[in-house]
Amino acid sequence: MGEAFTLGFIIPIMNICFLFCKFHFSKLYEASMSHDILKYAVVAIFFLVFNFVVATFSLKCFQLICFQYTVPVTSFFLDGRDHGYFIFLLVPITLALSLSADKMLSLKVLLVLIAEAIGSLVFCELMQLLTGLDVFSKYIISMLIVNIITPIENQYKWNLVINDQLAKVSLPVLLGSILITVIVCLYVAALQRKELLIKNLRYETDHDNLTNLLNYRAFSNYIIEISTDTSAVYTILMIDLDNFKGVNDEFGHLEGNNLLRAFTAKLSRFFSDRYSTAVKIFRFGGEEFCLVLKDVSIEDAYAKIWEFEELLTAKGYSTTTGKQVKVSFSGGVANTDQKSNIHEAIRNADAAVYLAKNNGRAQIICPGCVID
Template identity: 30%
Template structure:
């Protein structure tokens, strides 16, 4: 009974407490140390320390190593998406080091330790690649499968059958994993709600008078906010095609009406797919707009914008002042998963928009590294 409580409640609670500490400390590291190489070195040293604490507690409380990949999976998926997954491959080296330094009893062979890391790393890459955007569900599957992969190798060394003699431990591990996931998601959800409230207050009064969306000043403030509060954001840059011709042929008043109609249609379209707290529209410049999709994949954003592009290309704009003006737009999309900061993401989304315009306009393009 005591081991069951430790494996399913107490130890998972300790892991969640470590994760909250990691989130706080890593955020401070990113603020204080701006050099990316130095950040990486400090993060590795901190991970080394946190993993040592986790393993020591595991051996002391449970008499064996459990949940050894729990910290790094959260770090890789929620805190450092760009390079965190490679720290998974560092974990077996740390385990070997600990086994020599503190006489940590690791029941599996060193070859098996590296096999576990390779399997979990491969699983991470495959699940992260899947196109659907249910972020927490994807991670839940990844986390539980990873805990079972690790348990399989460890328990095989002490039992004859993974699914019979060790079935009770397997159930406890799955239960403990769910406790970790639910507890972290509650913490993460509260954080995201707090960030959403701050974002809303930050930009509430900075509205573009013509279109009613957030203005460039609000975008600048949001960029500064997001530098400190890392979130998964997909950025779409939209630029109306040949808008100068509309102004030249119909006058600027008609051009203004077209911009208002375009934004109203865009807002209505986005509301079909997203809650208002998960998307923001900014007027970037004259006829250029920037959209932030929170916690959405590039593919999801692409489908939404592409559907809107097809919807409006024959839709008459400015009907109140003319017989109707047809417009199209070009768009570029990128997200923050593989970027060091939001400014780099904006730059690459703008580059993709430029590619769309250069290749014939009236297109939506997702940024790829081979554009460089």
């Protein structure tokens, strides 16, 4: 009864505790480590110690090794292939160390340990081919099968017939595997829900509800982030819709909001298609917008903003009542160079916008551009 309790509960709980520690290490500390080698080294040290202790304990108590693939299988399905492959590689090492301490290690045993690790990894890869199953189902099936077929004392006795001793431990190992998978799945599902909630909250915090563009708070944070970046050139495009107050006065604020949504959708699509990840678009406030382009020349940005203005003017905006409204904007362009930093570039672009508006609107001014 004591052996069954240890196999079905104590050792599984030990594995669960290690997995929880690994999950928390990944979330809290891995991101702060600058080198991947350091991350893998820390995981390797802790796993080698843990698996050696569990394997030695299992050998002493039951003359067999069990649950040795709990951590690698879990890492493979829930942390990613890279983590999974790495920890699968460590399993034969820890088992060899444990068997060596009991003077049971030989070349033949080592080869069997390596073959067993490869076989377990191949089984997990085959499970990945089952596209009709979700990741949790694949994980559960792999855990149950791998944990049942690997704890065989004939690893070092070389008797390939399942004996009475193994039959006695199969049920506790199965129950222990079920315990591990249930708790781990519940825990990971809870983590995923929490991460999704945090992601949604972060999105709501950093995005404008009306236009879905990044908001002024996100703009401020981004400018702080890139203010010390001297390896790249940043071009600033400031845009202010012309006569927007007149649209609100004539058609109402709801129509004005519709116009803003239509305008920002076109703006986002136009620049995202042309610059992809090199552009960030912010709603600066009201009908004002700011685009920050990384490593895009000021002349190229100036040409593109004129191209967008011509496209916008040609199509205009149709209200919900079908009336056509001409949409134009005033723009200013500036960039960082050896003389001006990101904050000065923003001020220069903003000043150019006001100069454009004072000169009659529907203009784009770029004091630093060299126009052929």
